[in-house]
Amino acid sequence: MTQDRAGIAQRAGDLLDAMRSARPLVQNITNFVSMDTAANALLALGASPAMVHSAEEAGDFAARADSLVVNTGTLSQPFLEGGETAATAAHMLGRPWVLDPVGVGGGKFRNDAVLRLLRHRPSVIRGNASEIISIARVSGLHADGAAPRGVDSAHSTDAALVTAQHLAHHCFCVVAATGAVDLVTDGRRVVRLANGHELMTRVTALGCALSAVVAAFCAVSEDAFEATVSALAVYGVAGEMAAELAQRPGSYRVAFMDMLDAITAADVAARLKVL
Amino acid sequence: MTQDRAGIAQRAGDLLDAMRSARPLVQNITNFVSMDTAANALLALGASPAMVHSAEEAGDFAARADSLVVNTGTLSQPFLEGGETAATAAHMLGRPWVLDPVGVGGGKFRNDAVLRLLRHRPSVIRGNASEIISIARVSGLHADGAAPRGVDSAHSTDAALVTAQHLAHHCFCVVAATGAVDLVTDGRRVVRLANGHELMTRVTALGCALSAVVAAFCAVSEDAFEATVSALAVYGVAGEMAAELAQRPGSYRVAFMDMLDAITAADVAARLKVL
């Protein structure tokens, strides 16, 4: 992947088109708050969502899905079992899967759950800066910064850079710390994107839905790093386009879904901001 | 029920008015993704939703509700218990109930669950063509066509016609296979409707919400066949009206809810397409 702006935008546009053609089946094991938003974001963008999380079904379904996202919001024992079952299957079958460690750092139950999920080797970890710092700490890595208070980030993305690189090395995966600036690294390569809009933090579940979108892009590229960068590029540019249509959170949510449908490779080429 | 276009439209309009006057209490045992959308669709259309699914309460509540819908999306053991308890109660009390076999064909757990629910004699089975073909196969009936990949239909409605008729005979119920063309049969009568819009497939949970709307119409007619045809007529016409207001999935979802509120018998009379 060429890491200059033009190359990143080009690749993001190509993968957007490829994803829309392939219409990958993305299995979502996500929290109760974000199921609707994640499913609608995938549909709006052109992927095919499947919300299959029960331990009875999650493993079998992973064999049929093109990729998987496991999210630890509203975590409970049954959801964790479903998540582990699906992640095991995905890992064994070589299917890409994305871990969204919502609220990690917030207590022993969730931290232990995240550690158990990490064993199944996610292709990508996507969280806000505070979650990336917390997941590194929980994994026994040195990490700077205090624990988050709730599910919203208390850290800037830059504060997470070194930690994200350590985590990527340690877990052999791509790490994305998203926020006002989005940071993606596989331990070696680093890309920083600066699209998106403040209103994205005023609508619940848009971070969770982003993780599902990363999984959709991972289904159409062998390189999880470029898939993640491309997903973040498309999502951030759509977020910016939506802010030109709506300035308050209710209508912004609607406009954002519309822009996931409307966005083209040309929009990404014209608007992408790489730092 | 007169099966010509004018007669169907007339009856659909009459039942819409009757349903709005009666404001039936519809018990929903549905998946996590569609609860919000099903409840809002029922409220927009003028019915009264109740989302009561726990095994502790579902049976008692069925005695107070006017009709019931049981949906197998995001299925788990506790939901299945709630669904069976409520379906048993509804059947014993002679209350109409609608089975929405989301994802049937997708594995043993779900297939067994659907078979258990079928024993409680649904008044209506509402699914996409692939689900109708799968439920027939799972029930031991001959059925043409391959199993679906995810929750979206891989079959056209016409492919499901013979299977739907067999299923209706076998289960003594109404079968509705919905899609670009909606097909309704009680084994003897067959109606095909051709309203709706492609954007309805780009918003999650609109199929699930339709099953809830079928349940609302079943509460105001002794004839489950005409109730189902009428519900599909109203829903499809509202879907078409919404597409005149919004062309992308985020705003389409909003417009569709508005049109469920706005639609009148006159709209159905003017726009209904019977094949």
Next chain:
Amino acid sequence: MTQDRAGIAQRAGDLLDAMRSARPLVQNITNFVSMDTAANALLALGASPAMVHSAEEAGDFAARADSLVVNTGTLSQPFLEGGETAATAAHMLGRPWVLDPVGVGGGKFRNDAVLRLLRHRPSVIRGNASEIISIARVSGLHADGAAPRGVDSAHSTDAALVTAQHLAHHCFCVVAATGAVDLVTDGRRVVRLANGHELMTRVTALGCALSAVVAAFCAVSEDAFEATVSALAVYGVAGEMAAELAQRPGSYRVAFMDMLDAITAADVAARLKVL
């Protein structure tokens, strides 16, 4: 709290500003239907939602949250355990918490659950008039009026006045019975507000989200009575403002979220109706 119109409006505006500055972390243990709407309402208004309900985490999290709301819609044993754990913690730590007894009166399981939650001394009980009458009856207090049929109120707010006062005395808490007229009492003081709009009953979960907003206001005032009155004032005025922008339920929901973001102390001062 001065109970004249100007004083109430002034205090509501002050608390709105204080809440937006403090951005309290509100823990939500709420039903599946309302999680998305409650989270988005809190975000739109300027608070910080956290949806943490599992028994494994709810108690620890209550120590970090600024306030808590426990809602009995879609109740199940696991949710009840999470709710009790969190309510115990909140009560012991002196954190305000709001009980939304959705559907109380609807059966033994739910009634028993509400009685168990009441032992942990909520700061505020917020329900519709039928729920307030039912919770009083379930608590062994004399209460007039028949039990509700579903989750929507069968009673006017005025019918609940004497009962609400008894309940407030009995439970040492604030009681709010909301509807076309909102009634708030701590047993001694009584305020009646008359904002809001009929369309609020046509969108699911707006009552549940109101309880979350009451919790957000309780986080910034020692006086749960004035916090509740202020939350209801802001919510009702926002509801009225939204009805000037949208006249059908789909677009009304969007407009209402926008107005929770837009509303200012000046809007409350200009529009508040105190009976």
